[in-house]
Amino acid sequence: MAARDYGQYGGITRALELVGERWAMLIVRDLLVGPRRYGELAAGLHRIPSNILAARLKELQATGVIRRVPHSRVIVYELTPYGRELEPVVLALGAWGFKTLGDPRxxxxxxxxxxxxxxxxxxxxxxxxxxxxxxxxxxxxxxxxxxxxxxxxxxxxxxxxxxxxxxxxxxxxxxxxxxxxxxxxxxxxxxxxxxxxxxxxxxxxxxxxxxxx
Missing domain, CATH: 3.30.1050.10 (SCP2 sterol-binding domain)
Structure with a gap:
């Protein structure tokens, strides 16, 4: 089950049900760079509460966007082929957001x-x-x-x-x-x-x- 159900039928609605929760797309962004351990994801998203990170990872696994795999004796999270299809979406969002980026707080x-x-x-x-x-x-x-x-x-x-x-x-x-x-x-x-x-x-x-x- 998706974390949120908008009660509408359509591709955009489904996409938002899968990756529209807060922090979900930033997790996807970081995993597009490469597989990450839980602690590496937490360090890269330093303001994410641990319970939210755990919940988002569980949701993204359940919907087939990411998976847990063993790597050099540790467990890492990586995007599935379905999840990697989000790369052009993430890049397009980045280009769109850059237009009003402004100075950092x-x-x-x-x-x-x-x-x-x-x-x-x-x-x-x-x-x-x-x-x-x-x-x-x-x-x-x-x-x-x-x-x-x-x-x-x-x-x-x-x-x-x-x-x-x-x-x-x-x-x-x-x-x-x-x-x-x-x-x-x-x-x-x-x-x-x-x-x-x-x-x-x-x-x-x-x-x-x-x-x-």
């Missing part, structure tokens, strides 16, 4: 999984296909991500690595991704700090990751 945080999905949302495959392969090491608030673009393929992972360009930024990275700031101005105003590599590669990053507002 003081209590809001950046997580590696949320930033990974934001980058996947902003990724422009057709542009990247015509650019040389490039690796970026990005420190985005507390999130450290290694980003590799090879043609139309994007790989984003936690951690550092040998990169063509390493840079640091905060939530204001959205001003670069939206086109509000040029790469030159982003560096000049301190929105982006170049740590290693030629700063002009930030132009390539801004071309590869862009969401108009």
């Amino acid at each position: 003081q209590e809001q945080v950046i997580t590696p999984d949320s930033m990974t999905m934001d980058l996947r949302t902003a990724f422009r495959q057709q542009v990247a296909a015509n650019l040389p392969p490039t690796a970026y090491a990005a420190r985005l608030g507390p999130a450290e991500l290694f980003i590799r673009v090879d043609g139309s393929a994007l790989d984003v992972r936690r951690g550092d690595g040998t990169a063509d360009l390493a840079f640091a930024a905060g939530a204001d990275i959205r001003r670069l991704i939206s086109g509000e700031l040029t790469p030159h101005l982003a560096i000049a105003t301190g929105v982006v700090e170049v740590l290693r590599g030629p700063g002009d590669l930030l132009e390539r990053f801004a071309s590869t990751f862009h969401l108009a507002v």
Whole structure:
């Protein structure tokens, strides 16, 4: 049984019955990055009450969106093939929400999984296909991500690595991704700090990751 029954028959109604409860889509978002242990999900969604997380996981399992599987002697949660079909929906929601994102409130945080999905949302495959392969090491608030673009393929992972360009930024990275700031101005105003590599590669990053507002 779905957690909520709207008493209507239709595809959108059914979708909301499956993933419309609070926190459900954020659980799906994080699992789109990769399988997660219960504690990893709780840490990435640091304001979710433990009873709500447990309830949402149970509901999403019951409706075939996620499953529990053994992995390296621990149990992890992962999306089923049916659940992975939500990826374009999540990316579309991210692009829609980006238009009115604004500045972060003081209590809001950046997580590696949320930033990974934001980058996947902003990724422009057709542009990247015509650019040389490039690796970026990005420190985005507390999130450290290694980003590799090879043609139309994007790989984003936690951690550092040998990169063509390493840079640091905060939530204001959205001003670069939206086109509000040029790469030159982003560096000049301190929105982006170049740590290693030629700063002009930030132009390539801004071309590869862009969401108009």
